[in-house]
Amino acid sequence: MPDIPELAEMNPRDTCRYLGIRHAELGGLRSGNKYQRLQDSVDVVYTDDRRRLALATYGLLEFMTGINKSEIYKMLKKEYEDRKRDIKELHNLDPPYIELFRHDVSSESLPLIKERKYWKSFKPSADDWRWDVTLPTPPLTAAKSQAVGIMWGDGYFKYGGNGVRLHGTKGDMDFYEMLVAPTLSKMFNKPVHMTELNRKAEICGKAYEYTNPIIDLGSKAVAIWLKNDIGFHKGAGGRWKKRVRLPLECCNAENFFEGIVASMGSLYVPEKRTRRPFLSIADKDRLFLSEVRELAKSLGYKPRKLSRVGNNNSLGTNSWNFSFSVGDTKNLTLINPRHSS
Numbered sequence: 001m002p003d004i005p006e007l008a009e010m011n012p013r014d015t016c017r018y019l020g021i022r023h024a025e026l027g028g029l030r031s032g033n034k035y036q037r038l039q040d041s042v043d044v045v046y047t048d049d050r051r052r053l054a055l056a057t058y059g060l061l062e063f064m065t066g067i068n069k070s071e072i073y074k075m076l077k078k079e080y081e082d083r084k085r086d087i088k089e090l091h092n093l094d095p096p097y098i099e100l101f102r103h104d105v106s107s108e109s110l111p112l113i114k115e116r117k118y119w120k121s122f123k124p125s126a127d128d129w130r131w132d133v134t135l136p137t138p139p140l141t142a143a144k145s146q147a148v149g150i151m152w153g154d155g156y157f158k159y160g161g162n163g164v165r166l167h168g169t170k171g172d173m174d175f176y177e178m179l180v181a182p183t184l185s186k187m188f189n190k191p192v193h194m195t196e197l198n199r200k201a202e203i204c205g206k207a208y209e210y211t212n213p214i215i216d217l218g219s220k221a222v223a224i225w226l227k228n229d230i231g232f233h234k235g236a237g238g239r240w241k242k243r244v245r246l247p248l249e250c251c252n253a254e255n256f257f258e259g260i261v262a263s264m265g266s267l268y269v270p271e272k273r274t275r276r277p278f279l280s281i282a283d284k285d286r287l288f289l290s291e292v293r294e295l296a297k298s299l300g301y302k303p304r305k306l307s308r309v310g311n312n313n314s315l316g317t318n319s320w321n322f323s324f325s326v327g328d329t330k331n332l333t334l335i336n337p338r339h340s341s
Contacts, residue, residue, distance in 0.1 A: 012059050012060045012062070012063035012064070013063065015055055015060055016060075016063070016064070019044075019045060019052065019055070021044055021045075021064070025044060026064055028040075029041050029044070029064050029065050029066075030064075030065060030066040034065070034067055034071075034075065035075060035079075037065040037067065038061060038065060038067070038072065038075070038076075038101070039105055041056070041060075041061055041064040041065050042056045042061070042101070042102060042105040042106075043105060044064070045060070046105065046106050050106070050108065050132065051131075053102050053106055054102075054130045054131050054132070056098070056102055057098070057130075058072055058073065058098060073097065073098075076097035076098055076100075076101050077097050079097075079101070080097045080100040080101065081097075083100060084097065084100060087110075087113075091113055091116045092116065092120075093112060093113070093116060093124070095110060095129050096126055096129055096130075099129040099130065111129070111132045111133065111134055111189075112124055112128075112129075112133070112134070112135070112221070114137065115134065115135040115137055117137075118137045118138060118250075119135060119137075119225055119229040120229070121224060121225070121227075121228035121229050122135060122221045122222075122224045122225040122228070122229055123220060123221065123224050124220060124221035125162075125219070125220040125221065127218075127219075127220075128219055128220060128221040131189070131190050131191075132189055133188055133189055133190050133219050133221050133222065134187075134188060134189040135188065135221065135222070135225050136187055136250075138249070138250035139250065139252070140250055140251050140252065140255075141252075142252060142255040143183055143187075143255075144183075144187050144251075145251040145252040145255035145256045145258075145259065146183070146255045146256070146258050146259040146262070146335065147180070147183045147184055147187055147259060148230070148247060148251050148256055148259060149251070149255070149256040149257060149258060149259020149260040149261075149262070149263065150166065150180055150259040150260075150262055150263045151164070151166060151226065151232065151259075152232065152234075152246075152247075152256075152259070152260060152263075153259065153260050153262070153263025153264040154166045154167055154168055154263040154264075155167075155226075155232070155234065156234045156235055156236050157223065157227070157233075157234065157235060157236065158216075158236055161223065161227065162220045162223050162224075163216060163217065163218055163219075163220075163223055164216075164217045164219075164222060164223050164226060165214055165215065165216050165217070166180065166214065166215040166217075167197070167212060167213075167214050168180075168212055168213040168214070168263070169212060169338070170210040170211060170212055171338040172212070172213050172336065172338055173194075173196075173211070173213050174337050175213075175262070175335075175336045175337055175338060176194040176213035176215060177194045177213070179335065180194070180215065181193060181194045181215055184215065184217065188217070188219060188222055190217075190218075190219060192215060192217065193215070194213050194214070194215055195213070195214055195215075195216075196211050196212070196213060196214075197211065197212045197213075197214045198210075198211050199211070199212055230247040230250060231244075231245040231246075231247060232247075240285050240287065240288050243287060244285070244287055244288045244291045246291055246292075246295060248295075253295065253298070253299065254299055254333075256295075257292075257295055257296065257299060258332075258333045258335055259335075260281070260292055260295075261279070261281065261332060261333075261334065261335075261336075261339075262334070262335045262336040262339075263336075264281045264282065264283060264292075265279050265280065265281050265334075265336070265339060266279065266280050266281075266282065267279050267329075267334075267338070267339045268280060268323075276326045276329075277326070277329060278323055278324055278325065278326050278329045279323065279324050279328075279329045279332060279334075279339065280321050280322070280323040280324070281293075281321060281322060281323075282309060282319050282320065282321035283319060283320060283321075284318070284319045284320075285320075286306065286320045289306060289320050289321070289322065290306065293306065293322050296324075301324060301328045301331070301332075302324075302325065302328060303322045303323070303324055303328070304322050304323050304324070304325075305322065306320050306321070306322050307320065307321060307322070308320055309321050
C-alpha cells in the first residue's frame with residue numbers, strides 16, 4: 001500500500017480506487033446543490049483519517065463532483081475570503097481557501113495558529129498547510145531538544161534555503177532510521193523517511209566508497225522556522241553564514257547537547273586494550289565549535305582545547321576539534337548506536 005504523499009501524485013481515478021470510493025457513490029456526488037456536493041465529497045474522502053483529508057485536492061474534487069476546478073476555487077473564495085483576510089491580519093498567516101474548507105468539513109482546528117504565538121517568521125507553503133505541518137513550541141521536550149541538536153550538527157540548507165537536509169555518516173544508518181526519522185516525523189507532523197546516498201571520496205590518497213543516510217525535510221515552514229526563528233544558518237558546505245546562536249532559549253541545554261554529540265561526535269577506541277575510548281567533536285567552523293565547547297563546559301564537562309585537524313580527515317578540508325577525557329566520555333549520554341564501544 002503506497003504512502004499518502006505518493007498517492008498525492010496519483011490521478012484522481014486511481015486515488016478514488018485506493019480510497020475505496022465506488023462508482024455508484026460518485027454518481028450521487030454529481031447532482032444537486034454544488035456546495036453540498038463539495039462537502040459530501042470531502043466527507044467521503046475524510047472518514048475520520050486526517051491524512052486522507054490531504055487528498056481532497058481541487059483535482060480530486062473536480063473528478064468526484066463534476067464541477068470544474070476553477071469554479072470550485074471561485075466558490076471557496078466567496079465562502080472564505082473574509083475569514084482568510086481575518087487570519088492574515090491577526091496571525092500573519094495565509095491559508096489556502098481549500099484548506100479552510102477541509103478543516104470546516106472535518107471540524108478540526110487550523111494548524112500553525114498556536115505556533116504563531118511563539119514564532120513570528122515562519123512561512124508555510126501550500127503543501128505545509130495541506131499536510132498539517134506543525135512546529136514545536138517552547139519549552140521543547142527532551143526528544144525535541146535532542147532533535148534540534150541533531151539538526152544543528154548534521155543539517156544544512158538546500159533548495160535555495162526553503163529546504164533542509166540532514167546528512168549522517170556511514171555508521172548512522174540505524175540511528176537515522178530508528179530514531180532521527182521517527183522523531184522528526186512526530187515533531188513536524190509530516191512523513192519523514194531516511195534514504196541512502198552512495199558516495200566516493202579520497203582520504204590520505206586512498207579511494208573510499210560508502211553509503212550515508214540522508215533525510216530531506218521538504219518543508220518551507222520548517223526551513224524558515226529554523227533560519228529566522230531559532231537562528232540556524234548553515235549552508236551546504238558546512239559553513240555558518242552568520243555567527244552561531246545556539247537555540248537555548250527554547251531547547252533544554254543538556255538534551256540539545258546530547259543531539260550535538262550524537263550527530264558530530266566520534267568515539268575513538270585505542271588499539272591498546274589498556275586504553276579506554278574517548279569522544280571527540282569536529283567541525284569545519286571554528287566559531288561554531290567554540291560555542292559547542294562552551295556549552296559543554298556550562299554543563300559541567302571539561303573539554304580539551306580546540307585544535308586544528310588539517311586536511312587528512314573525513315570532513316575533507318581544514319577543520320577543528322576538541323575531545324573529552326575518558327572520565328567525561330563515560331558520563332556523556334550517548335544516544336547514537338555508532339558510539340557504542
